[in-house]
């Protein structure tokens with residue numbers, strides 16, 4: 001009889017995820033904030049058949065080299081830019097992700113950043129706390145309108161479309177761009193107009209990124225592209241930090257044309273540290289959140305349990321529901 005597979009879960013998970021994963025094999029639980037970089041795990045890596053990873057776990061060719069028995073990487077995220085998909089495919093390692101369950105939570109936070117950046121909510125909070133609010137003034141923290149403005153969405157998949165639904169409720173006009181155009185019925189239902197990448201940047205008051213990080217989207221928001229944006233316009237990024245050139249963004253916020261930004265993700269994030277462009281950190285017209293777009297309790301549980309479901313299905317019949325195609 002075949003012995004139970006060994007599974008490394010890179011950090012503690014909420015809900016019933018760990019119990020569910022234990023139905024499929026013997027679980028070794030990693031340490032929060034260390035994950036697959038744990039030397040103890042790597043030393044006995046030869047026997048692990050599955051990894052359950054977070055987006056801070058880098059699964060590259062060098063790691064795969066140390067895990068010769070590996071058959072599955074179940075990522076607890078929808079993005080898979082932490083995983084070298086080509087290297088996994090070359091070794092017949094299946095990769096799964098957690099699409100759908102985090103769509104609404106991520107759009108909620110993205111819309112929160114949009115409101116906060118346009119209406120200067122974080123600046124207002126700092127002003128009140130520091131004693132700077134000494135009574136109503138007609139010209140205090142005058143922001144940019146949200147209602148009636150044009151929102152440009154880059155990447156009109158699950159989260160981009162959820163953003164469009166919110167924008168409609170706020171009376172915004174919605175433009176979108178991505179490589180493939182939606183069918184006209186969906187465009188009508190979402191009230192969104194398809195435009196080119198150039199047009200979305202040039203014609204929007206607020207641009208929100210919802211594309212994956214790929215070779216094509218790395219530094220998509222470059223100094224050149226920022227220079228085409230409207231005076232006073234706003235950039236929201238809850239996709240991945242490396243889609244934006246942070247130094248160029250800081251310059252565009254300081255010298256124009258941008259009026260504000262809302263950022264949940266950063267170009268240089270690792271498990272243990274984040275290095276944000278120092279000029280960007282100094283910009284008062286940026287609202288930051290610490291990569292928490294999908295961090296509501298129910299969503300975190302759903303993400304963990306979706307990864308568990310993928311893993312259990314993989315070992316049950318080799319057919320997990322959320323395989324990432326390379």
Ligand code: NAP
Nearest residue numbers: 079155156157158159178179180211212216238239293294
């Ligand atoms: P999705 O449904 O796959 O949507 C992504 C969309 O991006 C697709 O419709 C795709 O359309 C488009 N796209 C891909 N390459 C593009 C390119 N080169 N230029 C323009 N558009 C492009 O994914 P999702 O579930 O909405 O998630 C989107 C991303 O959000 C994830 O990959 C992840 O990185 C990020 N995310 C972040 C957080 C957070 O915590 N901050 C949480 C969840 C997700 P085409 O293929 O037609 O171009």
